Amino acid sequence: MTSPIFALADEYITSYARLDPAFAGSAGIKGDFGVATDYGPDAEAERARLYRETLTRLNALESTGPADDLARLHMAERLQVFVDRHDAGEWRRALKVPYGMLQNMVSYIDLAPRETENDWRLNAARMRAIPEMLATWRQTMNAGIDAGETVALRQALEGAKQARRNAESRVFDKHLKAYGDGSQAADLRGAAEAAYAAFASAAEYLEQTYAPHAAPNDGVGEERYLLAARSTLGAVLDPHDAYAWAWEELHRIEEEMEAEAERILPGAGLTDVIAHLDATEAVETSEEYLAWLQAKHRGALEALDGVHFDIDPQLMNLDVQLVHGSSAGSAYYTGPSEDLSRPGRTWWPVADRERFRTWAELTTVFHEGVPGHHLQIGQSKVAGDGISRFAKVFGSVSGHAEGWALYAERLSDDLGWFTEPGTRLGMLKGSALRAARVVIDVGWHLDLPLPAAEAKRHGDRWNFDVALDVLTTRGRIAEHRAHPEIVRYAGWPAQAICYKLGERAWVAARDEAKAAAGADFDLKAWHTAALNLGPIGLDNLASVLRGK
Known part of the structure; x- marks a missing residue:
């Protein structure tokens, strides 16, 4: 252009x-x-x-x-x-x-x-x-x-x-x-x-x-929070609606987790099933962990290309890096350089771990790599002159990006990719974490009361310790990630809500397109059209996709 x-x-x-x-x-x-x-x-x-x-x-x-x-x-x-x-x-x-x-x-x-x-x-x-x-x-x-x-x-x-x-x-x-x-x-x-x-x-x-x-x-109050939400979501947020919806979503996911745990070890209960998987579905060294990550990234690329996505050959090179000494609590992605000479990379903090729970981390491979961030961010770099340079290198919207990545985890489940022991429970556990993030982030920053039943379990009002309790017992986050996660929510208001609220927007847009097209709906074509738009705020996502 x-x-x-x-x-x-x-x-x-x-x-x-x-x-x-x-x-x-x-x-x-x-x-x-x-x-x-x-x-x-x-x-x-x-x-x-x-x-x-x-x-x-x-x-x-x-x-x-x-x-x-x-x-x-x-x-x-x-x-x-x-x-x-x-x-x-x-x-x-x-x-x-x-x-x-x-x-x-x-x-x-x-x-x-x-x-x-x-x-x-x-x-x-x-x-x-x-x-x-x-x-x-x-x-x-x-x-x-x-x-x-x-x-x-x-x-x-x-x-x-x-x-x-x-x-x-x-x-x-x-x-x-x-x-x-x-x-x-x-x-x-x-x-x-x-x-x-x-x-x-x-x-x-x-x-x-x-x-x-x-x-x-720690909380920033409603005025600052709503401005932060516009920045991260590209949308005007109703925080009270989001807070109520996220509690309902957390309860729904918890029920599904219990059912999945029952399929893994009948009668054992969720906590014991997680302990069993931690003991049996892990690798012991960082070298084994890196090899496992590389194999899973490569397998996902090969399974998707030409079937559910048309992946540009320039994006088939996806680098995987372990990060030692990092204070980041979770994996993250950095996109390719503008000229694609530097590949997209996923980064995996090691912290002080000596064992790596692969059952719980497969879903994160799909989130950070493919069909998640790498396809979305990488595609914007190779989409040609249909996307402005602003959108390609500067205009990311966290709700759009993280929402897509969580949608990618859900899509991976739809494609039947969670076949190894416990990996589907790992996906559900990750989704519970994202729902817990919404209730913590909105509730803490706006000083909202916990629902009556939740208050009996966790406390009446939000503070650091209540947030940590909800994150560990309901989000079931890995121990090495819990503290930096809560610190992150305090320092980056409204970012933690992007995953679940972004996923909700992506699913709604897809379901609208599916209902309109009926039997003619082509998921691969819809994915192509969606990713070729580049980043866009969630308030505009459905209307722009509707025009495609």
Whole structure:
């Protein structure tokens, strides 16, 4: 496409990359944008000016057809959210543990290319940029202190732990080891040491300077929460409806889990069945775990291609990485670079585990890999000129992406892929976790009472301990993931709801199309049309798909 709207999308990406080189590097955007992002107040204001100016220019352009209509719809919705969040002062709260700034800086290095000596010089430059970037980030956090707009105390203290862990676990040493004793070894070691010192200094800052000013309450309140939900869902949320629906959904899933457990070990009960599977359906070493993950990713790609999806050959390369020393509690995905020279990757935190419960993690392979994030995000990169550059590299909507990934788990069940012992129970357990996330996230941030029957079991009002209890006993999350999950909900309001509410939107859109087409409904064609749209907010998803 060469329309004015698509040209504006191209221009925006290039302009934003200049204002955020770390984002450009992590996203794999080609160009010489430098290596250090300025996260200070003036730079935040400059990025906000870009949002406003682009939105004004977008609104003045005329559409030349359906592709333009879609590009305008998505860009306008995203840019308006960016403007509204900046105006609300959310930029001053630049910390969301365990993801956000501190994790992004680690990913910025992890995603760097390492094929040539020039690539290794780039690695060193990126690591040397970390002290500078953290210094400007402190300026923004200090602006939050001055304005009385700070993150919660728990986030500050957990952020300090995360920063210190980055330093003490020496998160970049794996790259130094990979390089060896070449001509740049000393420079790389010096750059890494500077980064570690900066992380340690950030931890001290959060504990000693920031924490005394941090907000006492974990919850953000309804006004901030609804704005956050617009950002993560691309939709206007009715939080009370979502809260009630999620409790009902959790009860439904729990009943199905009990029935599935009965099929595995009749009469044993769900808790004993889970213990049995933990003891019997696991691998013992990280090497075995990586081999198992790689085999499952490859098997899913081969089973889907040409049958339920037409997978572009460029997406058949999907990398799998284990992550040691990470503070992230769960697996995650990073998409291909803009030019596809860097493949899509799934990342699997090891933490302190010595055994890996494969029965519970197969469903996550389908979520993070295929038919989940890799197909959805990867397809947007290979969809050609029907999707704007904004949508391809910048415009992700968490509710759209995570909703699709959870829909992918459900689809995998429909396809009969959970045949190994306990794996379907693992899928249901994951779905229960996502329903528990909604009740925790909405209830905690809005300080809603628990339903009477639930209050008897867990407590009358939400707090960290009640959230942890619901997550572990109802979401049945793995022990190593529980604490960082709750910390994540506190620091990233309305993100945890994206999975279940996004899945609900995707299923509703598919069922609407199925009802309209009747016997002529083609699931493969519907999947193709849906993924070729690229990202879109949930408020617009059904109407746009209806037009296809």
